[in-house]
Amino acid sequence: MDDINLHYRFLNWRRRIREIREVRAVRYRERLKRMLREGDILRYHGNSDEVGCFVAARPLSRRNRYFEVTIIDTGVRGMIAVGLVPQLYKLDHQPGWLPHSVAFHADDGKLYNGNTVGQQLGPKCCRGDRIGCGVSLDSDDGQLTVFFTKNGKEVGSVDILASPDALFPAVGMHSLGEEVLLDLNAEWGMEEDDGQMIVDSHEEDWGRLHDIKVTGTLLEYVGKGKSIVDVGLAQARRPLNTRFHYYELEITDAGEKCYIALGLARRDYPKNRHPGWSRGSIAYHADDGKLFQGSGVGEAFGPRCFEGDIMGCGIMFPRDYSLDGGEDVDDWDLDVVPKPSEVQNDLYANNEDEDDEGDNLEGRKVTVRCCKNSWNIKAGSLTSFLPAYVVFLLSLFVFEQVFFTRNGKVVGRREVALPVGGVYPTIGMMSSGEKVRVDLHPLSG
Numbered sequence: 001m002d003d004i005n006l007h008y009r010f011l012n013w014r015r016r017i018r019e020i021r022e023v024r025a026v027r028y029r030e031r032l033k034r035m036l037r038e039g040d041i042l043r044y045h046g047n048s049d050e051v052g053c054f055v056a057a058r059p060l061s062r063r064n065r066y067f068e069v070t071i072i073d074t075g076v077r078g079m080i081a082v083g084l085v086p087q088l089y090k091l092d093h094q095p096g097w098l099p100h101s102v103a104f105h106a107d108d109g110k111l112y113n114g115n116t117v118g119q120q121l122g123p124k125c126c127r128g129d130r131i132g133c134g135v136s137l138d139s140d141d142g143q144l145t146v147f148f149t150k151n152g153k154e155v156g157s158v159d160i161l162a163s164p165d166a167l168f169p170a171v172g173m174h175s176l177g178e179e180v181l182l183d184l185n186a187e188w189g190m191e192e193d194d195g196q197m198i199v200d201s202h203e204e205d206w207g208r209l210h211d212i213k214v215t216g217t218l219l220e221y222v223g224k225g226k227s228i229v230d231v232g233l234a235q236a237r238r239p240l241n242t243r244f245h246y247y248e249l250e251i252t253d254a255g256e257k258c259y260i261a262l263g264l265a266r267r268d269y270p271k272n273r274h275p276g277w278s279r280g281s282i283a284y285h286a287d288d289g290k291l292f293q294g295s296g297v298g299e300a301f302g303p304r305c306f307e308g309d310i311m312g313c314g315i316m317f318p319r320d321y322s323l324d325g326g327e328d329v330d331d332w333d334l335d336v337v338p339k340p341s342e343v344q345n346d347l348y349a350n351n352e353d354e355d356d357e358g359d360n361l362e363g364r365k366v367t368v369r370c371c372k373n374s375w376n377i378k379a380g381s382l383t384s385f386l387p388a389y390v391v392f393l394l395s396l397f398v399f400e401q402v403f404f405t406r407n408g409k410v411v412g413r414r415e416v417a418l419p420v421g422g423v424y425p426t427i428g429m430m431s432s433g434e435k436v437r438v439d440l441h442p443l444s445g
Helices: 002-027 192-205 379-383 389-394
Strands: 031-033 035-038 041-044 052-055 066-074 081-085 100-105 109-115 130-136 141-150 153-161 168-173 179-181 208-210 210-215 220-221 232-236 248-252 260-265 279-284 292-293 310-314 365-370 373-378 400-405 409-418 424-428 436-440
Touching: 031 035, 035 052, 041 168, 081 130, 100 130, 100 153, 109 153, 109 424, 168 179, 192 208, 208 210, 210 232, 220 424, 248 260, 260 310, 260 400, 279 409, 279 424, 292 409, 424 436
Parallel strands: none
Antiparallel strands: 031 052, 035 041, 041 179, 052 168, 066 130, 066 179, 081 100, 081 168, 100 109, 130 141, 141 153, 208 232, 210 220, 220 436, 232 424, 248 310, 248 436, 260 279, 260 424, 279 292, 310 400, 365 373, 400 409
16 A cells, blocks of 8 residues: 555656656746747747737846847838847837836837837847846835846946846837847846946047036037037037048937027137027037028028938048148138149149230130039130139139038038138037937938
8 A cells, every 4th residue: 555655646747757757848838929030039020010029038146247239231211129028028010118027229229118109218229239137136125127228338227116036028020121239138237336437438539528517428418508608519529521420419318499400600609609609610400400500591492301310411532632731710701712732723734834814715625623513614704704813713713512411311512612621520509408419421412
């Protein structure tokens, strides 16, 4: 009898072990929908009308509190989300959309915290960028700090009511061609001192700062914001050139009135004047969508810009353009004549004998380079309507196109005469709370 009882006890023990293993297998099984996983590669496998979502098998823990995703391909729309969700999260929703989930979205740089309406957190992400998500376990009030990184640098954080063992790494996708590399064992090891050094180093990018606070790539207006002279001005240390001919800003906080201007200005531009208001500057203003070019009166140019919008400004340089090292000029008007800078002018090229000036001009070819073109005109016909010295002055200037963009699309262009020494990226702000994130050397443009 004892042997029979022992036999049944053994069978029950084996059954319970099997049940425990089955429960654990279900508990620690990754979940995915409209996704394909090959090793550490995740690919979207839908029709772009429905969300695909991946939820890892195990939650974050004290030993493993951080993970990363590297964007291999942004696909059609780059709608990739990285964050934390409950284990039984609905897989037809992006991480961050439903309660008890939080995520950073690559396509707009916004944080989604249990809501389909996001808040601006950091820059947009593109192909090759690494997005990280982790938790800080140092809070004492039951809250958990979730932080996000881009390429190893923290972009922001949020406090939520949750325990780490209830949050599972998740990745969402929503358009054809999206593909990422998943690293669930990534380590977060940036020291605070090192991070501070990285933040401070960006201040070297700016030659002039007035009522503007720099924190990494973020510019914050710290002026009074009470009148039109309370302008905050940030001017880059180096002018645009053929290598870096374009720059962008993202409006992370529109402040009270979104009095944000982006443009180009001479190096000694007045610090209490909005870009575009004074001579020697041109700027696109976010609050009214107008273009200001050396005047306090703007002209209708493009749409207004709001929080989350990206504004850009650049110059279409010719290949042979070079900055002259001479002194800067005060304006872009033709009454100031800079030193010639690789401008072709054949008006007096063969005029070795001054006594011949005015004789036998008929039929002589004059080349004036202006607006990226060369005009070949017979001197006789030219002098019939323009004095020779005017043509000569025109030939000393290099006229180029300044263009402005909004969210990656060109808004419009203007032709301006560039002074010797070039023009400098200049940003203005004028109402409290305004913040912009600036990229002086974007990959696009």
